[in-house]
Amino acid sequence: MDLPPLPETLQYGSWIGFTESIRVEFKALQETNQPLRKVIGNYCREYLNAFLNTYGGCLLFGVDDRGYVQGIFLPNSERDKVLLAIDNSLNQMRPQPGGVIQKIALIPVTDGSTIITNKKRVGKYVVAIHISQGKASVYFTSATSQSAYLRQAASNVKMLPETIIQKLNCENQASFLVDSYDPFKLRHSPEDSNPDLVNYYIRRQNVEFISRQELLSTSINFLRADTQKCRTNVLILYGSETIGSKILDDLSQSIANDRKTFPTIYGVCSLDLRGSTDRHWRTKGRRRTAVLRPSARTLRGRPRRERSPLPPPRPATRGGSSVCTPCPPRSAYAPSLPPWPLLRPDGRLS
Numbered sequence: 001m002d003l004p005p006l007p008e009t010l011q012y013g014s015w016i017g018f019t020e021s022i023r024v025e026f027k028a029l030q031e032t033n034q035p036l037r038k039v040i041g042n043y044c045r046e047y048l049n050a051f052l053n054t055y056g057g058c059l060l061f062g063v064d065d066r067g068y069v070q071g072i073f074l075p076n077s078e079r080d081k082v083l084l085a086i087d088n089s090l091n092q093m094r095p096q097p098g099g100v101i102q103k104i105a106l107i108p109v110t111d112g113s114t115i116i117t118n119k120k121r122v123g124k125y126v127v128a129i130h131i132s133q134g135k136a137s138v139y140f141t142s143a144t145s146q147s148a149y150l151r152q153a154a155s156n157v158k159m160l161p162e163t164i165i166q167k168l169n170c171e172n173q174a175s176f177l178v179d180s181y182d183p184f185k186l187r188h189s190p191e192d193s194n195p196d197l198v199n200y201y202i203r204r205q206n207v208e209f210i211s212r213q214e215l216l217s218t219s220i221n222f223l224r225a226d227t228q229k230c231r232t233n234v235l236i237l238y239g240s241e242t243i244g245s246k247i248l249d250d251l252s253q254s255i256a257n258d259r260k261t262f263p264t265i266y267g268v269c270s271l272d273l274r275g276s277t278d279r280h281w282r283t284k285g286r287r288r289t290a291v292l293r294p295s296a297r298t299l300r301g302r303p304r305r306e307r308s309p310l311p312p313p314r315p316a317t318r319g320g321s322s323v324c325t326p327c328p329p330r331s332a333y334a335p336s337l338p339p340w341p342l343l344r345p346d347g348r349l350s
Helices: 036-052 076-091 161-170 212-224 241-257
Strands: 024-027 057-061 101-117 120-131 149-152 155-158 186-188 200-202 232-238 267-271 287-294 304-306 322-324 333-335
Touching (some): 036 057, 036 076, 036 155, 076 101, 212 241
Parallel strands (some): 024 057
Antiparallel strands (some): 057 120, 101 120, 149 155, 186 200, 232 287, 267 322, 304 333
């Protein structure tokens, strides 16, 4: 349904000509104690996200639920701040939507809708935001949030994790769910390193979209790589916890079923942004999961010995979650391996 064009001016108390629908939302904003730019920014974060994930639409501020024009007082000093709040709400979404804003209009409201403040006349306006449907499968409200919304009839509905996974399975996947591969992008060696110790290489892929098959294929190729410079391959997945768990399950199953390519024992460690160690830490990226596999190079020249029992995983502390799940051994014996890396509170590997 195409929305009718809005006039250049609107009359106070008049009916705007259409009602709320799956593509239209009204917000009167008549009584609020918070700054106008903050209120509009909060509404935009949810409602524009819902329009992006559905069919696009129009969000109008200064119109009540019945469709009657009320307007909002908008002095000149607040206009740029309101427009900036709208832009910020879109810039915070992940993946970032580009070119989706069709129009942002400040429509004057006439007939008895002005006030005098500091000897200046302040008029009322209707703020209209026209936005088109996004091209990505799912848009999240921010990089640190797992919230995404849909439009149903004339209201918003928060997506369930199952809905998000289904949408990503059927279409392209957002690239922020995966991170790693090239060993030369980011490099860290322990302070006491020597040529015989393990170096860990991590790289963040800067690609807009990646399909599930490409993601799994790239991950498998990276984990099976056995170069002269790297003895242990580390794969880190970034993104939503629920989606990352599904990707991790598929990846772990692929590794477990391929005994020829992965004959050695591997481990999986899951990390939560809120903190997953006994000391609180945080990073800018969404570090989700690390998959570690010792390469065949670490096995050469080492005597085989019976595998010692693994200690139970440390319980989560300070609001975080930590899971360490070693897979069953391929045989009754396993090589002596170097210690796996730990994430220090400053986010570095040690």
